[in-house]
Amino acid sequence: MNKCGFWGIAALICVFQIFTSIAHAEQGWPRTVQGANGSITLDHAPQRIVSTSVTLTGSLLAIDAPVIASGATAPNSRLADDQGFFRQWSDVAKKQHLQRLYIGEPNAEAVAAQAPDLIIVSATGNDSAIKLAEQFSAIAPTLVVNYDDKSWQDVVTLLGQASGHEAQAAQRIKAFDDREAALKKAITLPPQPVSAMVWNGGGRAVNLWTTASAQGKLLEQLGFTLATPPATVEQGHSMGQRKDIIQLSGENVASGLNGKTFLLFAADDKTTQSVLGNPFLAQNAAVQNKQVYELGVDSFRLDYYSASNLLARLEKLFVKS
The missing domain is CATH 3.40.50.1980 (Nitrogenase molybdenum iron protein domain)
Structure with missing residues (x-):
């Protein structure tokens, strides 16, 4: 009798599940991530991330996280493209076929329709959907991120941990920090402060x-x-x-x-x-x-x-x- 208690195809399936579970644990899943309103536990690396914050969506795209849909701001403005996505990452969003959830006012039904396995919410700012965080939590694990006291590097580090894209986050930060250090050596500051x-x-x-x-x-x-x-x-x-x-x-x-x-x-x-x-x-x-x-x-x-x-x-x- 084997470890699974029986032989045949059922045993093979059982053994496969055991090895999958071991590999899963070795990759750091499940894991607990600390958000602005408490911690959440993720059983596996998310595959369908929904961002209710257009501000945070850019950070998810930067680390190649599987963000499938995002809240948006007013389209065709100085800041945003025809979808209401920020112009600095508009091209990346189009290549990733990012879907627009809604413009402005958060909509829980639109979020649920995407069948997400992780929902990202900003704690502050005009794109905050914090009032619906509890409702979102009934749909999928919901991470609240406070970006008003963090550098963008802090934000991508947190989102990298939540998405399993820590390596991509570290690479982005390292490349940027190297460029920033080089600029600091070359810059002539204007009158201070x-x-x-x-x-x-x-x-x-x-x-x-x-x-x-x-x-x-x-x-x-x-x-x-x-x-x-x-x-x-x-x-x-x-x-x-x-x-x-x-x-x-x-x-x-x-x-x-x-x-x-x-x-x-x-x-x-x-x-x-x-x-x-x-x-x-x-x-x-x-x-x-x-x-x-x-x-x-x-x-x-x-x-x-x-x-x-x-x-x-x-x-x-x-x-x-």
């Missing part, structure tokens, strides 16, 4: 990146120093309590932007001209000295693709030929 921001609505509102943001972390790694508003400046909280941005509005914009250089994220040349021509900033040192630089429209949310584009722009701006 810098106010790194998203300039909204002609300057009526500004989101200032903090040292906790992915943008702030990248700049600091390159040697930039982030300016912080005076303690007397009031901050807005229309987007909730967030670690990655400081919201400035109205009269607080001029007093809160105290950097000697302005770095404009999610911006093009029109944004730069708007800042330089704003009468409330006419006495600002960065404006007077024309130390105002746009860093591309795709720098609003950093993933591997947009961060790589950002390095290229910083190199073009601040590396002397």
Whole structure:
């Protein structure tokens, strides 16, 4: 009598299942992954990942994770293609035949229709579906990721662990870090400190990146120093309590932007001209000295693709030929 308790074809199937189970365990499955709202346990490497966060989808694509569908933002905008997917990874999404779940408002039925074995949710931001996380958990294991206090490298490391694509995540990070280190040696920094921001609505509102943001972390790694508003400046909280941005509005914009250089994220040349021509900033040192630089429209949310584009722009701006 063999270990399975019987002979024949049934025994062969049983033995195969045993060896498959052993191989599965040796590859690290099942595994527990820690998310922003607690840990989840995954019995096997996911094959059908659904991302409810368009911000996190780029990180999944960057590590070749099997993401099959994603939430989207408004299509045909400065930031997004005709599907509502971010332009920096639009071509990759098309090659992977990525499906659009919905635009804007999360939809549990659309998620369930994809028969996912892992659902990714962002904890904060306009693309957060955190209110439906419990409902999603009834469909498939649901990992909540908080990206407002992490670099994009931290995010892909976590998603690599959840998807079983740790090696791909490590390769992406290593290649980027090598490029970043080379840029740091070559760069000539503009006047410091810098106010790194998203300039909204002609300057009526500004989101200032903090040292906790992915943008702030990248700049600091390159040697930039982030300016912080005076303690007397009031901050807005229309987007909730967030670690990655400081919201400035109205009269607080001029007093809160105290950097000697302005770095404009999610911006093009029109944004730069708007800042330089704003009468409330006419006495600002960065404006007077024309130390105002746009860093591309795709720098609003950093993933591997947009961060790589950002390095290229910083190199073009601040590396002397």
